[in-house]
Amino acid sequence: MRGEASRVADRESRDSFAAKLRASGDDAWQIGDELFGITCTLDHNPRLQRALTDPGRPVADKVKLLNELIGGKVQPMTMEIMTDLVSRSWSRAYDIDNATEDFAVDAMMYQADKDGVTLRVSIELAELQSALLNLPVVRADLSNSDSPIQARYDLLHALIGNEDFSKITVRLATHSTRNPRNRRYLQTIQWLINKFSRHMGESMVTVTTAAPLTDAQSERLAQIYSKKVGRPVHIHSVVDETVMGGMRIQMGDEVTDNTVVAQLQNLKRTVKAGTND
The missing domain is CATH 1.10.520 (Peroxidase; domain 1)
Structure with a gap:
């Protein structure tokens, strides 16, 4: 701080x-x-x-x-x-x-x-973040300042592949791995998403579900969070079958996790605490 x-x-x-x-x-x-x-x-x-x-x-x-x-x-x-x-x-x-x-x-x-690509860059950063959620080894390698710079650079570009990302997105993503600055890679990407969201007066809300959101669900979530923060929001939908059901909603540092897997983990901790008592 x-x-x-x-x-x-x-x-x-x-x-x-x-x-x-x-x-x-x-x-x-x-x-x-x-x-x-x-x-x-x-x-x-x-x-x-x-x-x-x-x-x-x-x-x-x-x-x-x-x-x-x-x-x-x-x-x-x-x-x-x-x-x-x-x-x-x-x-x-x-x-x-x-x-x-x-x-x-x-x-x-x-x-x-x-x-004219401010929103596009914000969405592309969120897409990169989503792609890395289930790739813990890749995330660790991108954050490893002891690894050769060129190796991290090559790994990032292998991950991006043929995606038609803006050159600005690529430069921001490259900076995040070539110079980690003692931060985890996803932490830096989220920081960048937040900065772009504040800059354009719109918040990026990432919603993780086991199946794709319907248009009606996306519109409803946009209405709820727009009212909550007092400005327009963009809903970024992430599909992760491992959550099993429910939703995990992240806006900046605020996370609301009502997925099935989170509830099962909470139940397991509760049962374990009761057993210890």
């Missing part, structure tokens, strides 16, 4: 650049790509993190170091963003990495807006 200084620095910096990023057109893709690369560099260089966030170091020195690292190699706005970040106060050195990643995702969302 970030400290107060870092939360303020992240939010104020991103707010100050929102309009510029939105207006950057096709440059948003490259800006986001460069910021993902910088995030990875910072993650693997704690000394660099500390040098760029040291409160006792003059801002001019930090900007000079930044220029030595990326000056003339990145988009002007990428340099502006990083200059702004190193001039702010941070609770912990590595929080600047989180802020840089947040900016990278913001840039990709604005590129998605320009391309």
